[in-house]
Amino acid sequence: MIAAEKAIQRPPDAKLLVVDAHKQIGHAPRSAFVEYLRADDLVVANDAATLPASLRGVHAATSAAVEVRLAGRPSLDPRDVCRFSAVVFGAGDYLTRTEDRPQPPPLAPGDRLILGPLHATVERLLGHARLVSLHFEGGADEVWAGLARHGRPIQYAHVTEPLALWDVWTRIAGPPVAFEPPSAGFALDWRALAMMRERGVEFETLTHAAGISSTGDDALDQLLPFDEPYRIPLATARAVTRARERGGRVVAVGTSVVRALEDAAAAGGGVRAGEGVATQHLGRTSRLRVVDIILSGTHEQGTSHYELLRAFLDDATLRRTSMELDARGYRTHEFGDSVLIERARPRAA
Amino acid sequence: MRILSDATQPTEQRTESADPFEGLRVAVTGGTSGLGLALVRALVRHGARVAFVARTAERVRAVAGENPGAHGIIGDVSSKEDIYPVAVQVAGELGGLDVLVNNASDLGPIPLAMLSDTECEDFERAFQTNVFGPFRLTKALMGALAASAREGRGAVVLNVSSDAAVNAYPTWGAYGASKAALAHLTRIWGAEHEADGVRFHAIDPGDMDTPMYAAAIPGADPATLKRPAAAAREVLAAIAALLPERDSPGATEAASLEAEGAAL
Numbered sequence: 001m002i003a004a005e006k007a008i009q010r011p012p013d014a015k016l017l018v019v020d021a022h023k024q025i026g027h028a029p030r031s032a033f034v035e036y037l038r039a040d041d042l043v044v045a046n047d048a049a050t051l052p053a054s055l056r057g058v059h060a061a062t063s064a065a066v067e068v069r070l071a072g073r074p075s076l077d078p079r080d081v082c083r084f085s086a087v088v089f090g091a092g093d094y095l096t097r098t099e100d101r102p103q104p105p106p107l108a109p110g111d112r113l114i115l116g117p118l119h120a121t122v123e124r125l126l127g128h129a130r131l132v133s134l135h136f137e138g139g140a141d142e143v144w145a146g147l148a149r150h151g152r153p154i155q156y157a158h159v160t161e162p163l164a165l166w167d168v169w170t171r172i173a174g175p176p177v178a179f180e181p182p183s184a185g186f187a188l189d190w191r192a193l194a195m196m197r198e199r200g201v202e203f204e205t206l207t208h209a210a211g212i213s214s215t216g217d218d219a220l221d222q223l224l225p226f227d228e229p230y231r232i233p234l235a236t237a238r239a240v241t242r243a244r245e246r247g248g249r250v251v252a253v254g255t256s257v258v259r260a261l262e263d264a265a266a267a268g269g270g271v272r273a274g275e276g277v278a279t280q281h282l283g284r285t286s287r288l289r290v291v292d293i294i295l296s297g298t299h300e301q302g303t304s305h306y307e308l309l310r311a312f313l314d315d316a317t318l319r320r321t322s323m324e325l326d327a328r329g330y331r332t333h334e335f336g337d338s339v340l341i342e343r344a345r346p347r348a349a
Numbered sequence: 350m351r352i353l354s355d356a357t358q359p360t361e362q363r364t365e366s367a368d369p370f371e372g373l374r375v376a377v378t379g380g381t382s383g384l385g386l387a388l389v390r391a392l393v394r395h396g397a398r399v400a401f402v403a404r405t406a407e408r409v410r411a412v413a414g415e416n417p418g419a420h421g422i423i424g425d426v427s428s429k430e431d432i433y434p435v436a437v438q439v440a441g442e443l444g445g446l447d448v449l450v451n452n453a454s455d456l457g458p459i460p461l462a463m464l465s466d467t468e469c470e471d472f473e474r475a476f477q478t479n480v481f482g483p484f485r486l487t488k489a490l491m492g493a494l495a496a497s498a499r500e501g502r503g504a505v506v507l508n509v510s511s512d513a514a515v516n517a518y519p520t521w522g523a524y525g526a527s528k529a530a531l532a533h534l535t536r537i538w539g540a541e542h543e544a545d546g547v548r549f550h551a552i553d554p555g556d557m558d559t560p561m562y563a564a565a566i567p568g569a570d571p572a573t574l575k576r577p578a579a580a581a582r583e584v585l586a587a588i589a590a591l592l593p594e595r596d597s598p599g600a601t602e603a604a605s606l607e608a609e610g611a612a613l
Contacts (some may be wrong), residue, residue: 174496
């Protein structure tokens with residue numbers, strides 16, 4: 001697929017590939033996705049806003065330039081921002097492909113990183129030379145201010161213009177807890193939500209700290225997605241139960257929503273409200289218990305996002321889908337086109 | 350006090366239920382002087398979780414120090430580049446947002462001047478602070494506000510307006526025209542987001558004994574002016590009237606979760 005290079009969330013020519021419950025493939029303008037929803041359906045989106053999680057600075061002991069990409073956090077508690085897991089890169093920036101980036105200096109517990117106004121200490125390595133647990137000095141408000149002032153959105157080489165936060169915050173962005181944008185939500189705007197309402201489609205949100213999508217290192221990429229904390233509001237859990245009761249479908253906007261809802265699946269097709277940490281990797285052998293449909297970006301084979309789609313579709317249909325995406329010039333990555341896939345496999349009990 | 354939007358007249362009839370501000374997540378711009386400072390103090394006293402924004406670091410630190418628990422954010426709402434850093438801190442430090450008070454205001458030329466004597470730069474600055482700032486910040490925080498409404502906590506955007514928004518006072522042109530634009534934005538936003546549960550309201554706090562009023566009318570007798578604390582009480586009453594009836598918002602979801610958990 002072609003990489004989408006412009007940071008435009010809703011390009012007028014955005015495309016949508018639709019796979020229905022009978023594995024039939026169709027194509028539509030993405031702006032028409034609401035027309036594929038039915039009265040009684042429930043749409044659930046991730047309302048996480050995106051942190052400016054890329055921090056440039058130096059490794060104090062060697063004065064070597066580094067870029068730190070924050071990648072995880074133990075909880076969504078607003079005060080719990082002194083400890084992050086992070087992937088460390090060497091000199092340079094997003095204009096160099098992650099796989100071509102120079103290595104950072106060897107990192108060890110106790111190493112200090114000076115990241116603009118933020119000072120952090122490496123607490124330990126997390127099973128890889130570039131994946132570390134960082135402790136930030138100062139109170140929570142100081143860390144928030146430092147991130148807000150010094151951080152930049154995590155960015156990859158396929159988008160050449162520097163990203164600003166307004167490029168990566170979805171229209172529905174709330175708490176800034178995602179490390180990369182929950183980009184399936186780029187398809188949503190306030191007009192789309194109004195159209196859903198007019199059709200009798202319910203809309204709710206959850207908050208899921210979507211992590212980084214790629215590190216440029218095969219061994220690290222195998223670990224993706226990292227553990228991701230999420231919170232499901234009571235109103236959303238109740239809406240899932242109502243949708244089940246009336247025979248409506250649960251439509252997840254993005255892989256992060258699938259991950260959170262399936263992690264919180266409870267007996268009877270509902271979900272538990274409250275906070276949790278999604279640790280599972282969904283894939284071919286996963287049986288979905290809550291989600292019926294996913295609206296997502298287009299994903300290439302080998303990525304964790306593609307793996308998750310295997311929980312919705314058999315491999316033969318998924319291959320057909322990939323061929324159609326290539327043949328029809330669909331664009332990929334966060335500002336690319338979208339797919340709407342209805343689960344062909346029966347829901348798990 | 351004149352109400353500039355068509356929302357319900359605020360009342361003080363809620364005193365018997367739990368304090369509607371207990372645990373409420375509120376952001377106030379221009380929070381280190383005048384009405385904004387009075388709002389921060391009153392909200393902290395009511396047990397709200399408050400984030401306030403102002404330009405001057407020393408003032409922000411001083412007000413945060415005087416109001417333990419309040420989150421001070423350094424930022425200039427008239428600057429496009431400052432809006433998202435401010436929004437990150439507001440939504441990050443509070444974990445979301447229930448109420449946004451767009452209070453920061455710019456008078457335009459000082460001393461006040463007839464429109465034809467007003468420098469374009471002064472006119473632009475008034476609009477940047479009084480119209481573009483609230484537009485940008487509200488837009489950036491709309492997702493957080495709508496999430497709060499969906500969860501039943503309520504969501505309110507309160508824009509501080511002025512009678513200069515409706516009356517053609519000579520020499521108040523930059524300020525009056527920008528506040529009129531803000532008042533009309535408020536009405537249109539309110540119509541567009543009614544179904545999302547986000548309520549919009551513009552309020553005229555009246556002539557107050559504030560640094561801004563002193564800059565506008567240097568010789569005014571403070572004794573004839575409203576105290577900012579009195580205006581703050583009226584603003585809080587207007588906000589309370591737009592919030593859903595509830596117990597302490599923090600307690601509600603926790604209690605419900607416990608009840609539902611027990612039922613599972």
